[in-house]
Amino acid sequence: MRIGLFIPCYIDAFFPEVGIATLELLERFGHDVDYPCDQTCCGQPMANSGFNTECADTEALFVRNFSGFDYVVAPSGSCVHHVRDNFDAIEQTDEVKEVRTRTFELVEFLHDIQKVDAFPWARFPHRVGLHNSCGTLRRLKHARPSELHEPFFSKPLDLLSKVAGIEFVTPARPDECCGFGGTFSVFEEVVSTKMGYDKVSDHAQAGAEYIVSADSSCLMHQQGCAERIGVQMKFIHIAQILNGVSA
Amino acid sequence: MISVHEPIDSGGMLHPELRAEHDPNSIMRDGRRLDHAEGTSKPLRVLPEPQPRGAKVRGNRPVDQQEAAGRFIAAPEHEKMHDERLWDLRQKRDREMHGIAEWEELRSLASAIKEHTLTHLDKYLDQFETNARANGIHVHWARDAAEHNQIVHGILRDHGAKSLIKSKSMLTEECGFRAYMASVGIEVTETDLGERIQQLDNEDPSHVVVPAVHKLRTDVAELFSRTIGTDPDNTDVHYLAEAQREATRPLILDADAGMTGANFVVAETGTFVVCTNEGNADLSANVPKLHIASIGIEKILPRMEHLAVFIRLLSRSALGSPMTQYTSHFRGPRDGGEMHVVLVDNGRSERLGLEEFWTSLKCIRCGACMNTCPVYRRGGGLSYGATYSGPIGLIIDPTFNKRKYSNLPYASSLNGSCTNVCPVKINIHEQIYAWRRVLVEEHEVPLAKKVAMKAAGVLLSRPMAYRAAIAAADTALAHLPRFIIYNGLNAWGKHREVPHAPKQTFHSWYHANRGGKP
Amino acid sequence: MSSRDDILASIRANLPRVDRSLPDVPLFDADPPVSLLSAFKENLHRMGGMFLDPPSSGDILVPIRIIIAGAKIVCSTVPEIAGNRDIAGVDASRDLADVDFAIVRASFAVAETGSLLLTDADLHVNAVAYLAQHLIVLLDPTDIVVNLHHAYRRPDFRDRHYASFHSGPSATADIEGVLIHGAQGVRSLSVLPVARATDDPITQ
Numbered sequence: 001m002r003i004g005l006f007i008p009c010y011i012d013a014f015f016p017e018v019g020i021a022t023l024e025l026l027e028r029f030g031h032d033v034d035y036p037c038d039q040t041c042c043g044q045p046m047a048n049s050g051f052n053t054e055c056a057d058t059e060a061l062f063v064r065n066f067s068g069f070d071y072v073v074a075p076s077g078s079c080v081h082h083v084r085d086n087f088d089a090i091e092q093t094d095e096v097k098e099v100r101t102r103t104f105e106l107v108e109f110l111h112d113i114q115k116v117d118a119f120p121w122a123r124f125p126h127r128v129g130l131h132n133s134c135g136t137l138r139r140l141k142h143a144r145p146s147e148l149h150e151p152f153f154s155k156p157l158d159l160l161s162k163v164a165g166i167e168f169v170t171p172a173r174p175d176e177c178c179g180f181g182g183t184f185s186v187f188e189e190v191v192s193t194k195m196g197y198d199k200v201s202d203h204a205q206a207g208a209e210y211i212v213s214a215d216s217s218c219l220m221h222q223q224g225c226a227e228r229i230g231v232q233m234k235f236i237h238i239a240q241i242l243n244g245v246s247a
Numbered sequence: 248m249i250s251v252h253e254p255i256d257s258g259g260m261l262h263p264e265l266r267a268e269h270d271p272n273s274i275m276r277d278g279r280r281l282d283h284a285e286g287t288s289k290p291l292r293v294l295p296e297p298q299p300r301g302a303k304v305r306g307n308r309p310v311d312q313q314e315a316a317g318r319f320i321a322a323p324e325h326e327k328m329h330d331e332r333l334w335d336l337r338q339k340r341d342r343e344m345h346g347i348a349e350w351e352e353l354r355s356l357a358s359a360i361k362e363h364t365l366t367h368l369d370k371y372l373d374q375f376e377t378n379a380r381a382n383g384i385h386v387h388w389a390r391d392a393a394e395h396n397q398i399v400h401g402i403l404r405d406h407g408a409k410s411l412i413k414s415k416s417m418l419t420e421e422c423g424f425r426a427y428m429a430s431v432g433i434e435v436t437e438t439d440l441g442e443r444i445q446q447l448d449n450e451d452p453s454h455v456v457v458p459a460v461h462k463l464r465t466d467v468a469e470l471f472s473r474t475i476g477t478d479p480d481n482t483d484v485h486y487l488a489e490a491q492r493e494a495t496r497p498l499i500l501d502a503d504a505g506m507t508g509a510n511f512v513v514a515e516t517g518t519f520v521v522c523t524n525e526g527n528a529d530l531s532a533n534v535p536k537l538h539i540a541s542i543g544i545e546k547i548l549p550r551m552e553h554l555a556v557f558i559r560l561l562s563r564s565a566l567g568s569p570m571t572q573y574t575s576h577f578r579g580p581r582d583g584g585e586m587h588v589v590l591v592d593n594g595r596s597e598r599l600g601l602e603e604f605w606t607s608l609k610c611i612r613c614g615a616c617m618n619t620c621p622v623y624r625r626g627g628g629l630s631y632g633a634t635y636s637g638p639i640g641l642i643i644d645p646t647f648n649k650r651k652y653s654n655l656p657y658a659s660s661l662n663g664s665c666t667n668v669c670p671v672k673i674n675i676h677e678q679i680y681a682w683r684r685v686l687v688e689e690h691e692v693p694l695a696k697k698v699a700m701k702a703a704g705v706l707l708s709r710p711m712a713y714r715a716a717i718a719a720a721d722t723a724l725a726h727l728p729r730f731i732i733y734n735g736l737n738a739w740g741k742h743r744e745v746p747h748a749p750k751q752t753f754h755s756w757y758h759a760n761r762g763g764k765p
Numbered sequence: 766m767s768s769r770d771d772i773l774a775s776i777r778a779n780l781p782r783v784d785r786s787l788p789d790v791p792l793f794d795a796d797p798p799v800s801l802l803s804a805f806k807e808n809l810h811r812m813g814g815m816f817l818d819p820p821s822s823g824d825i826l827v828p829i830r831i832i833i834a835g836a837k838i839v840c841s842t843v844p845e846i847a848g849n850r851d852i853a854g855v856d857a858s859r860d861l862a863d864v865d866f867a868i869v870r871a872s873f874a875v876a877e878t879g880s881l882l883l884t885d886a887d888l889h890v891n892a893v894a895y896l897a898q899h900l901i902v903l904l905d906p907t908d909i910v911v912n913l914h915h916a917y918r919r920p921d922f923r924d925r926h927y928a929s930f931h932s933g934p935s936a937t938a939d940i941e942g943v944l945i946h947g948a949q950g951v952r953s954l955s956v957l958p959v960a961r962a963t964d965d966p967i968t969q
Contacts, residue, residue: 291942383926440949529895
């Protein structure tokens with residue numbers, strides 16, 4: 001199948017290895033993956049701050065870039081959440097609706113569409129703490145959030161548990177927000193960074209060597225917080241582990 | 248530096264250093280710890296520290312929530328205690344939830360009952376009034392806070408009442424009731440311990456259920472030594488609570504009138520329901536001959552069978568306790584007594600007409616959204632500078648004053664935990680998001696934010712310009728965060744490190760390794 | 766226009782134009798506890814109340830007599846046990862301020878939450894259940910309903926002017942979450958299972 005690869009701006013600029021791992025992983029499953037070169041962003045930063053009108057052109061550009069693929073896959077839950085749930089600054093033509101419904105976050109794609117049952121190339125003999133970003137947890141429903149009385153499930157844990165050697169730790173507050181929150185991270189930076197300090201400290205107390213997540217934005221924030229308060233922690237995107245990164 | 252990867256036994260706590268010795272008074276006969284009401288499931292202790300105060304409120308100017316939250320965070324003992332205590336309430340809530348198989352069904356029922364009632368509000372209010380009058384209750388209607396205060400004052404004046412004991416009511420906070428009563432020479436005594444603490448300290452409640460949750464025992468000891476004459480060196484919580492009981496009891500016995508709010512109103516029977524843990528509402532209602540209840544018009548439910556759903560959810564959601572210690576149903580005055588109900592609108596009927604926000608009227612003021620909110624737990628309730636704090640405050644406060652509370656909908660990471668714990672299924676985080684749009688449309692956000700967002704919108708819709716910016720960023724680390732997060736470098740880097748610049752962007756890698764246009 | 770008419774008019778002008786029907790509330794009683802009394806007892810303990818185990822033979826009221834022995838003022842509203850403050854002679858609520866123990870009978874109890882319903886008919890003077898230092902409640906073990914859904918179908922809520930669920934004693938933890946009994950109301954709540962006398966008017 002033909003897949004359009006959406007690499008959000010901060011992954012493009014700061015975490016190219018996450019984009020590479022995503023691309024290689026999709027190629028391992030035999031997909032024809034294309035990276036449309038004129039892509040920029042999904043529009044979320046403006047929409048998230050209330051400036052919906054300001055993201056119309058960006059959304060239109062996104063649709064131009066990603067129209068016509070069987071699937072659009074992105075290694076970022078919050079961007080996919082925006083495309084799927086809030087992408088309404090432009091007229092909802094059939095083309096727009098089509099792109100929105102065909103856009104998937106990487107974990108969802110691997111778990112629900114690809115239905116991967118093994119990652120024979122992947123080995124990660126480390127103690128990891130899983131960070132579900134709020135966008136993947138409560139909007140894309142990657143896992144059962146702790147607030148709900150529903151049967152437990154976790155798509156990222158399902159995938160990661162197929163990786164040889166991996167060991168999981170459980171922090172005291174597994175699905176507490178890390179404080180990134182998009183523009184919240186700068187508009188409310190004092191609270192945002194305090195939440196980040198607490199998040200990385202919680203994982204450190206639980207004995208994690210790595211924090212793994214499907215969202216590089218949360219990891220970028222957490223890494224900045226960990227470095228500032230001197231918590232020794234490594235951060236890795238789930239795509240890198242599933243693609244068999246040698247750590 | 249924390250560098251060990253050996254897990255430590257945190258006992259489920261973020262701040263395990265807060266664990267204290269067991270309080271022998273909280274142990275059941277079989278050795279289990281008692282944690283009903285707002286009691287913690289584990290004993291906690293922190294060091295004394297001066298109490299940070301709340302937001303600086305200056306007339307109609309936008310409240311700077313972040314500034315006040317920053318000062319709360321800068322008081323680590325307060326912040327840690329506040330955060331652990333409220334998270335403990337959230338955990339107790341989860342425990343109660345798991346004990347009830349039909350929990351999610353109850354939430355759906357509660358939501359449906361409230362939405363039905365709100366969409367037939369005129370009918371049910373009329374029915375309540377008819378039935379309450381038939382039971383001998385005097386029913387009054389108040390359009391706004393001022394009218395509410397005048398009505399209550401009028402009733403008190405007619406009875407020659409000079410002193411009033413009352414239980415906690417967020418509605419009376421909304422109405423600025425105590426300040427008004429002070430201006431007309433009526434002595435008001437709050438009888439809920441937390442609210443009494445806040446009254447004595449001349450501070451607003453910081454939480455709808457636990458009004459003094461932001462204070463430490465040392466703060467209370469200092470306050471009580473100034474106001475009710477306790478020993479300033481004695482910070483024992485039992486001593487402090489007992490001193491307050493002894494100081495308040497004569498005021499209760501001598502009061503000319505009593506006042507309560509109401510958690511629920513039942514139209515079918517003309518009943519109003521008050522839930523407390525201390526029994527202070529029952530003292531306020533049953534000791535003086537005159538009982539006045541101030542009630543928001545959205546509190547109404549059709550029938551008694553509906554009440555069951557809400558009573559099962561309320562205290563479990565609020566405190567992780569199966570029930571409040573006291574759940575009292577008032578259907579009419581007692582022999583020789585007189586009962587008045589003041590039904591208050593104060594913006595509620597108008598809120599009903601807000602298409603995106605009317606369901607905020609489903610709120611039963613349990614505070615579960617506050618307990619779970621990571622922003623609220625870090626910043627404290629007084630940082631919001633408004634009657635309602637936390638997630639529910641973010642969506643209610645702007646209905647009272649868009650300008651003054653224009654910053655509040657931004658005091659959220661939009662994580663959505665509030666929506667999931669809400670017992671009446673208000674889509675709180677979606678309403679926060681929607682409020683941001685409204686505030687932008689109505690020009691209630693700062694110019695700097697507007698300029699940054701417009702610039703981002705322009706840049707992100709033009710691939711060439713965007714690539715140029717990224718390319719420049721490749722060579723200038725200093726510009727990266729500025730570009731990526733569309734805001735000043737300082738805001739990102741003040742309290743956290745900027746990300747490390749890689750050798751090349753994904754975009755350049757892709758062209759080098761997979762071809763395509765450069 | 767009166768405020769009443771103003772408010773109702775404003776509500777009518779703003780009513781959301783959506784159709785929301787009123788759901789039926791199930792009784793949620795498909796899986797009741799084996800023993801309602803045991804469940805009640807367990808939940809009462811969790812709420813800080815004390816369940817008094819009745820003696821296996823002899824005077825069933827012994828546990829109460831032990832508790833109130835030495836108390837100065839006991840106010841009883843039940844025929845089973847006499848106090849020394851006659852509730853019928855109480856003129857104003859504040860006359861009960863010096864009561865050490867109040868003894869009353871509950872209309873019924875709720876197993877789910879360990880709650881007791883006390884109505885104005887049970888209390889005679891409502892304030893007795895709050896001004897007394899300690900509260901002792903007689904409960905007929907056959908007067909226990911499984912949950913709040915059953916509870917709210919009882920006639921007490923339609924007949925009485927005042928009806929209050931007591932689930933344990935007065936409690937607060939407003940200071941640092943430290944649990945304290947007797948915040949403002951009673952310092953303790955004890956429950957003794959005693960069947961109603963057949964001539965008790967409430968059962969008629």
